[in-house]
Amino acid sequence: MQNETIYILAIESSCDDTSVAVLKNDTMLSNVVASQKIHEEYGGVVPELASRAHQQNIVPITSLALAKANIDKNQLSAIAFTRGPGLLGSLLVGTSFAKSLSLALGIPLIEVNHMQAHILAHFIRAENMKPPSFPFLALTISGGHTQIVKVTNYFDMEILGQTLDDAVGEAFDKSAKILGLPYPGGPLIDKYAVSGNPYAFEFPIPKVKDLDFSFSGLKTSILYFIQKQTTQNENFIEENLEDLCSSIQYTIITILMGKLKKAVKKTGIKRIAIGGGVSANSGIRKALKDAEKALGWTTYVPNFEFCTDNAGMIGIVGYYKYKSGQFAGQETSAKARYHLTS
Template sequence: MKVLGIETSCDETGVAVYDTGAGLLAHALYSQVAMHAEYGGVVPELASRDHVRKLLPLVHEVLGDAGLQVADLDGVAYTAGPGLVGALLVGAGTARALAWALDVPAVAVHHMEGHLLAPLLEDDPAGRPEPPFVALLVSGGHTQLVHVEGIGRYRLLGETLDDAAGEAFDKTAKLMGLPYPGGPRLAALAPQGREGAYRFPRPMTNRPGLDFSFSGLKTQVLTAWQESDRSDQARADIARGFEEAVVDTLAIKCERALDEAGCDTLVVAGGVGANERLRAKLGEMARRRGGRVAFPRPAFCTDNGAMIAFAGALRLQAGQHEGPEVRVTPRWDMETLPAA
């Protein structure tokens, strides 16, 4: 089964083709970062319009790279939520139109389920984690710990009460004058900071539970920045202290979640999953426990069409598909998904 995947939940247009027999055939991604940088953040209307301009050319590009014609497709998968409603509708409308024209099934994919399953895209079967495992979904919009008992069988263990980790990275970077997108720039700056120059609290780790909170940490960073000499070295020192605090907090909560779930396999997905310090810290924790941690390749940590094509293929194989209506769900609880 050859499945076209379309991702348009926010500010990246992703398209891919996944073959259930041969694996990932081709994928392409267009980022709107340069356009939104002028405004210091994502402008939903501009995002939607840019998806309209870029989506069909990307579909043709990916099919060409895969050596396929449109008629070779057996199904279409698209992100239906969570995300920006206008952006989601561009992908959903295109996917439904293609499916109708080709007389093939279409399936709506939960954006975070796509991220959660991204590590299973790897070509080496020995490297693919199998349920049950604990998933850390960590991005600009989500920070969640999920016990995965099977595809579509998800139990939320903990989540952020305010800012997501990626959002905290972006906002902290902006407080210190780093240009948009700030999160990756702050992470790149952190290794230049001096060890121990700043040590910030590890939020909510001194109490039981698996929820997160990063808003207070962001405020403490602002205070430290205002009281510093605002030099390049001070910015790097604070960036390192902030990153260490976030990474340590995530690692502490992940270990607690593994204990609660009674398993030793951790899957990390989402844009922050590309952070090198986080990868090293969680890898060290997994080795100490005698377990393992799985990450997607860096290209599949951020939003992409490959994860949507893969997740959609699994659900299409399970006989799930949508009716002819074009529907999206900007706010969508992953625990409500059916098992595949």
């Protein structure tokens, strides 16, 4: 198997993006993502609508991914898919399709933990990306998760700290909603923050033990602050939008970087990799790069295409699992709650 060419078809359907990728060993040949715009009308992801959209998208997206990779389905070595965590209805679509395709083609099936995939996305062979050396610390930040993970090798990971309530992506989106910004609001906060003053408004930093996080209190304090200010001036948000976004983003980044500094001190590991949708945030990327100079860290930031949910990251886990013979049976099932180390 040492010199074998491995073709992995990977499927990601954990939330509201249907994605299929084809990898040749650790090199990505295609990575197709179909986003679902319908959720914008509701201000958040509607699970039932998401699963229906996955059903409509998954066959044409798979055909497109194979065509873009210039690969015939009979050349595939294995099918990798997201088992969890995520929305159960969405996961069921991807899981069922992967199992059926594996059975029809007579090739192995590989189940992947979505959060492990965000971490190992750094190992996709791509321009402008260098994989971290082991061990390293991973900060996984998304709409559903916020974790600091010690990564000893591809499959040996230990959660050092995680959110006790809201995830960081949820904090961004809910803060944006308070400001009257459309869904998804996180990228809009980042956009407006660039032109604002991060010190214009001060929001409290939650006091949480060890390396765990909490963002629900921050969200509440922002809500009360906005309610108070708009009572006095109904145009307060409009007149201060850029400063508000910049101050909110600065507070969230301060929380994340504070915990990372503690994790580095505790473990002695100065290699830091980020992953997950919120790792696309320009402020967080800059804070990490600044830490390289100020603190002597080596930081690893994925290309934008590997930040949000995508099948390429599922495929790279599939590749390493294939090499180590970690295959799933047809009895496998989707898991909405799927612990990183289980």
